[in-house]
Amino acid sequence: MRVLSSAAVLLCLASAAASAHHSFGAEYDDKQPVTVTGVVTRIEWTNPHSYIYLDVKDGSGQVTNWKFEGYPPGVLYRTGWKRNVTMKAGDSVTIFGWRARSSATAGHSRQITFADGSKLYFGPPAGTGDGGATPPAVQP
């Protein structure tokens, strides 16, 4: 049963998982993964996307405020998040995601690592909603 379910999921997921409000690739570059650590300054818990703002200090001590996009609130609840509880302004976190195409200090989040080492997903995988890596096949 497990093997069969896995096969069904693998074969059908391409058409099933690509649900999102918009195209990842129109705004973000899946060839440019990025990981930053900083202090949360603000969280916009909003539809159609949530946003985390993060002060990130570079090697010279310069602080830059980054912005990361993520899931809408409903999806965050179902992924294990609770508003104003799981993460608050002032928390130190590490964000893994992908860089924006039009900004050097923005990105699309995937996974958040908290100070205690625990992790939660804040955004979907790269490529969601942009059609995947191969052109659409058309039946004759």
Place this chain on the structure above:
Amino acid sequence: MNHPRLCLTLALAVSAVALATAQRGNTPPVPKMPDGHPDLSGVYQTDARARVGTWEDVNKGIGVAEPAPRPAGAPAPAGPPYQPWAAKLVLDDFNSRNVESATARCIPNFMLLNVGLFPVEFVQTPKKLVILLEYMGLNRNIPIVPAGTPFPDDTEPTFMGTSVGHWDGNTLVVDTRDFNESLHAGGGGGRMHSDALHVTERFTRVDYNTVKWDVVWDDPKVLTRPDQLHTQFMLRPGTRVREYVCQENNQDPATYDAVKKAGDLHLRK
């Protein structure tokens, strides 16, 4: 065997095993309405995942699964049988990474298949099925009438079309017509279609946890022949359909414009 048919075969096989498992595990029988018809009511996940359980248990730890890599040498899944002009439009949208997708501007299109990230709730009475979609805060209001009842003649084009349902044995057959044209539907969970789209859905609650969904997607302005879709909705006990007001903080149009002004950085090379 093409992709949808293979998916159907696997889904049927999984459903059969799930049914046998459910029977062994004392899963409740398919609920019935007072009139004897199946009751489809419940909150479901609309994608093809076959696992039984709560939303949190089934999706635990993964958020949304990484797209599965296609095995080396395996053919691309067969797509809809588009007419040449429509195929070109779909390819253009792919190459521009769906930057023209209407849903990025919070404009919905008809969808039910491809919203697996968001739950849907079926609320059924003897004379009506209401489907509440969390994504975009959409709903479908489907009267259940005797088979053969004429389709309403007072409709106008809408994003979700006008639906009427009737029972065929234990299957609810839903006829939906009169849609707005939606030519740039990629990227937002929809399918491109014209205003001639006619959708015939068959909802069958094959066991307590599973509603099978078989669809004929007929669009003579866009397709060379009717297409078929097959998947299943899995019951997700305890899940609530939450509010989704897309206009609340939609920053995508501005970001799309910035990307275009910076030199069309999004285009596939």
